[in-house]
Amino acid sequence: MMTYEAAKQLFDGAGLPLTESHFAQFQCYLAELTETNRHMNLTAITEPAEAWEKHFLDCAILLQKVQLPLGATCIDVGTGAGFPGMVLALLRPDLQVTLLDSLQKRIGFLEQTAAKLGLANVRCIHARAEDGAKLPELREQFDMATARAVAAMPVLTEYCLPFVKQGGVFAAMKGPSETAEQAETAAKLLGGEIVGEESYTLPTAGERKLIRIRKTAPTPQKYPRRSDKIKKQPLG
Numbered sequence: 421m422m423t424y425e426a427a428k429q430l431f432d433g434a435g436l437p438l439t440e441s442h443f444a445q446f447q448c449y450l451a452e453l454t455e456t457n458r459h460m461n462l463t464a465i466t467e468p469a470e471a472w473e474k475h476f477l478d479c480a481i482l483l484q485k486v487q488l489p490l491g492a493t494c495i496d497v498g499t500g501a502g503f504p505g506m507v508l509a510l511l512r513p514d515l516q517v518t519l520l521d522s523l524q525k526r527i528g529f530l531e532q533t534a535a536k537l538g539l540a541n542v543r544c545i546h547a548r549a550e551d552g553a554k555l556p557e558l559r560e561q562f563d564m565a566t567a568r569a570v571a572a573m574p575v576l577t578e579y580c581l582p583f584v585k586q587g588g589v590f591a592a593m594k595g596p597s598e599t600a601e602q603a604e605t606a607a608k609l610l611g612g613e614i615v616g617e618e619s620y621t622l623p624t625a626g627e628r629k630l631i632r633i634r635k636t637a638p639t640p641q642k643y644p645r646r647s648d649k650i651k652k653q654p655l656g
């Protein structure tokens with residue numbers, strides 16, 4: 421059981437505000453996640469204190485690190501149970517958030533959950549990243565693409581950077597061992613430039629890292645390549 425006071429303290433510790441209405445929405449999200457997780461593999465983390473830290477706080481920190489203008493468009497590639505995208509949409513109703521995943525049943529869960537939470541700023545798309553990024557309505561349309569726990573940097577950059585418009589950013593949520601340098605070749609080939617990496621620490625889960633790549637030129641049409649090619653010959 422998580423109380424509002426405990427959740428607020430957790431967010432305060434990272435310098436993030438948490439209103440009672442956000443708390444109620446997060447609790448509703450967690451209840452949906454826990455219930456659905458009984459019959460669908462969504463996440464290994466449903467214990468309340470752990471979910472609050474490793475899912476909600478971790479994803480909320482992204483908003484603190486990347487300053488998104490009012491009304492910005494974001495895509496979360498390989499969103500799974502909605503991390504980080506659903507958290508962004510919940511905390512920033514002005515953002516237009518697209519949640520993309522290759523598993524239809526997860527997309528069904530996300531559509532139902534966004535409706536339950538009253539989030540009108542969420543769109544859910546069932547597609548592989550490398551197919552979605554070929555669609556004119558998605559290619560180079562986003563101020564920010566993000567992803568957490570989907571693939572290693574060279575592969576992930578090929579999945580994500582094609583979605584970003586020029587001047588926008590790809591922000592990868594990573595563990596401590598991956599580095600921005602690992603994406604340098606991929607970034608160059610895909611029209612990006614490494615901005616840098618920034619570490620932060622979760623209270624009990626330890627170090628996490630945010631790697632940022634800015635989109636400086638259009639992605640050549642031949643990217644992203646076919647799924648098997650991306651995995652067999654990562655750009656690196």
Ligand SMILES: C[S@@+](CC[C@H](N)C(=O)[O-])C[C@H]1O[C@@H](n2cnc3c(N)ncnc32)[C@H](O)[C@@H]1O
Nearest residue numbers: 498499500503521522523547548549568569570
């Ligand atoms: C380990 S889960 C991580 C989910 C979530 N981002 C998180 O941090 O909890 C990876 C997710 O990425 C999705 N995924 C993997 N490869 C993908 C691809 N090429 N295109 C779209 N989704 C993909 C999987 O279906 C899965 O839901």
